[in-house]
Amino acid sequence: MNPILKWCYQLAVPHILYPRIQAWLPWVALVTFSLLALGLYLGLAVAPADYQQGEAFRIIYVHVPAAWLSMAVYVAMALMALSVLVWRIQVAELALVASAPIGAAFTLIALITGAIWGKPMWGAWWVWDARLTSELILLFIYIGIFVLYDAIEDKRQAGKAVSLMTLVGLVNIPIIHYSVTWWNTLHQPPSLSKFDTPSIHIDMLIPLLIMLLAFKLLYLLMLMLRMRLSLIERQPQAAWVKALIKPATTGDKP
Amino acid sequence: MSPLRRKRLAKIGLLLAGVALAVGLMIMAFQQNMMFFFSTTEVVAGKAPLERDFRVGGMVVEQSVERDPNSLLVQFTLTDYQTLLQVEYSGILPDLFREGQGIVAKGRLNEQGVFVATEVLAKHDENYMPPEVAQSLKPQESAN
Amino acid sequence: MSEFWAMGGYGSYVWSAFGLSALILIYNLWLPIYRHVKLLQQWRNQQQEEQAL
Numbered sequence: 001m002n003p004i005l006k007w008c009y010q011l012a013v014p015h016i017l018y019p020r021i022q023a024w025l026p027w028v029a030l031v032t033f034s035l036l037a038l039g040l041y042l043g044l045a046v047a048p049a050d051y052q053q054g055e056a057f058r059i060i061y062v063h064v065p066a067a068w069l070s071m072a073v074y075v076a077m078a079l080m081a082l083s084v085l086v087w088r089i090q091v092a093e094l095a096l097v098a099s100a101p102i103g104a105a106f107t108l109i110a111l112i113t114g115a116i117w118g119k120p121m122w123g124a125w126w127v128w129d130a131r132l133t134s135e136l137i138l139l140f141i142y143i144g145i146f147v148l149y150d151a152i153e154d155k156r157q158a159g160k161a162v163s164l165m166t167l168v169g170l171v172n173i174p175i176i177h178y179s180v181t182w183w184n185t186l187h188q189p190p191s192l193s194k195f196d197t198p199s200i201h202i203d204m205l206i207p208l209l210i211m212l213l214a215f216k217l218l219y220l221l222m223l224m225l226r227m228r229l230s231l232i233e234r235q236p237q238a239a240w241v242k243a244l245i246k247p248a249t250t251g252d253k254p
Numbered sequence: 255m256s257p258l259r260r261k262r263l264a265k266i267g268l269l270l271a272g273v274a275l276a277v278g279l280m281i282m283a284f285q286q287n288m289m290f291f292f293s294t295t296e297v298v299a300g301k302a303p304l305e306r307d308f309r310v311g312g313m314v315v316e317q318s319v320e321r322d323p324n325s326l327l328v329q330f331t332l333t334d335y336q337t338l339l340q341v342e343y344s345g346i347l348p349d350l351f352r353e354g355q356g357i358v359a360k361g362r363l364n365e366q367g368v369f370v371a372t373e374v375l376a377k378h379d380e381n382y383m384p385p386e387v388a389q390s391l392k393p394q395e396s397a398n
Numbered sequence: 399m400s401e402f403w404a405m406g407g408y409g410s411y412v413w414s415a416f417g418l419s420a421l422i423l424i425y426n427l428w429l430p431i432y433r434h435v436k437l438l439q440q441w442r443n444q445q446q447e448e449q450a451l
Contacts, residue, residue: 044416045402051388052350052378055406059415060382066419105426112422113415120411122375123348129290133279140276147268184290184311186358191380201383218423225430232437245441 012091014231015240021228028221035214042207050204059117061207064191065215067110070138071173073103073219077145078170081163091227093159094234096166097149098226102219104142111135122186130179131187134172141169291358294332294339297369304362310339310369311358311377319353332359332369343371350376 001009010016043061050057077099083092114132115125126132145162152158180189191199200208232241291311292302302308312332319330325344330353332339341359351357351374361371405412 040416044412048384048386049406050382051385053382054408056349056408056411057382058405058412062416062419102426105422109419109422112418116411116415116418120408121348121350121378123351124373124375127290127375137276137279140272144272144276147272184293186290186375186377188378188380191382199380199382201387203384204382222426222430225427225434229430229434229437232434236441245438245445 012089014091014235015238017091018228018231018240021224021231025221025224025228028217028224032214032217032221035210035217039207039210039214043211047204047207048201053121056117056120057204059113060204061211063110063113063117064208065211066106066113067135068212069215069219070103070107070110070135071176072216073099073106074138074142074166074170074173077103077166081166084159084163085167090159093163094227094230095223096162097146097159098223098230099219100142100146100149100162102222102226104139104146105222106215106219107135107139107142111139124186127186129185129187130183131176131185134176134179138169138172138176141165141172145169293334293337295334295337297339297363298337298367302363307360307362307372309358309360310341311356312339314351314353314355314357316353332357340368341371342368343374345372345374347374348376350378 011020039061044058047058049055077096080092080096080099083089084096111132114135118127119125145165148165149158149162152161177190179185180187232244235241291309294310294312296302297310302310310332312334315331315333315338319328321328326346327342327344328347329340329342332341343359343361356377356379358375358377359369359371360373360375361369364370403409403413
């Protein structure tokens with residue numbers, strides 16, 4: 001078998017995935033925090049102030065990456081849900097459930113920073129326009145997913161139910177994205193997804209792209225941390241989990 | 255009913271209530287506010303409701319802003335580049351409010367056809383650039 | 399430097415946005431690490447008790 005394909009297939013095997021996560025964690029963390037530090041430095045200290053919004057525009061460097069990830073995590077979860085329902089991949093179910101609180105966190109950040117940005121610029125913390133309302137609904141969907149999973153005792157049933165709910169909720173994602181073009185909203189159209197005309201000056205764009213990459217890695221890091229926990233939580237009786245506990249106890253013996 | 259089942263039922267009930275709330279909010283927002291505001295043309299054409307508050311969006315016409323020196327009263331003209339609408343507002347304006355800026359005002363029309371606003375929000379665009387660049391872009395635009 | 403913190407008068411908005419975001423992110427990083435450590439610790443203690451019996 002193709003070695004790359006084999007490597008990918010092995011990710012579905014808990015006792016191979018766990019040590020891989022352990023080995024990769026420090027490196028992913030190092031790259032994530034380096035990019036985050038660079039992005040924050042460039043965004044907060046180096047990028048010029050905006051001609052209209054002045055320094056307040058710097059909130060973009062946390063608001064846009066968080067909002068972008070709030071939708072990207074959901075799309076990733078929909079793919080995981082499909083893997084659960086069609087191919088019965090157990091690890092995909094763990095990844096799906098682990099992703100929901102992370103997606104909720106990004107959504108919450110997007111909503112909070114949006115409110116803080118909206119107050120001085122628009123003149124209101126919150127308005128019930130299509131963009132803001134659909135993003136709030138996304139938060140409820142994320143919360144619903146992990147509450148539903150906790151509520152159903154039989155975890156195999158829970159996995160299926162959550163996967164279905166994730167796929168149903170996917171309809172909200174295009175609504176969020178296109179809300180600003182389909183309807184009149186207070187929220188402005190996206191600056192990032194149109195490259196034909198420069199919406200953001202290059203000196204402001206580079207820190208934003210770095211922050212976006214850092215947030216993607218942050219999702220990967222959080223997912224790895226949650227997966228690492230749920231892998232051992234799921235199979236406390238498995239031999240490979242038992243082996244994890246061993247070294248400390250044997251070390252205690254004289 | 256066993257306590258475990260009751261607990262499970264309560265959790266599912268809570269979930270359903272959450273979904274109902276979400277759907278309710280969606281319907282509320284999508285019915286009333288799907289269109290967050292009317293354009294000035296729509297307002298002048300009488301498409302906006304007269305009996306309740308509504309929002310109107312448009313651009314503040316250059317040199318139309320008149321501030322009352324003794325109070326917070328501001329008068330300005332709003333346009334969608336087709337129709338003009340006179341707006342009156344008393345209160346604190348957002349930092350982005352300026353001539354040539356897109357705004358959304360909430361309020362209703364009085365008998366004289368003047369829109370009396372109770373809230374003014376600034377709508378900014380998706381363009382971000384340093385002030386120097388904005389300055390250098392201006393002459394180009396007027397040349398076009 | 400104080401000019402940097404003032405953010406042209408928007409300091410309270412900019413820093414609260416970044417601060418609250420950092421709190422949410424740090425909590426999300428810390429929680430699974432803490433629970434992972436606790437769980438392994440708990441299992442080790444259990445094993446030691448079993449061996450002691």
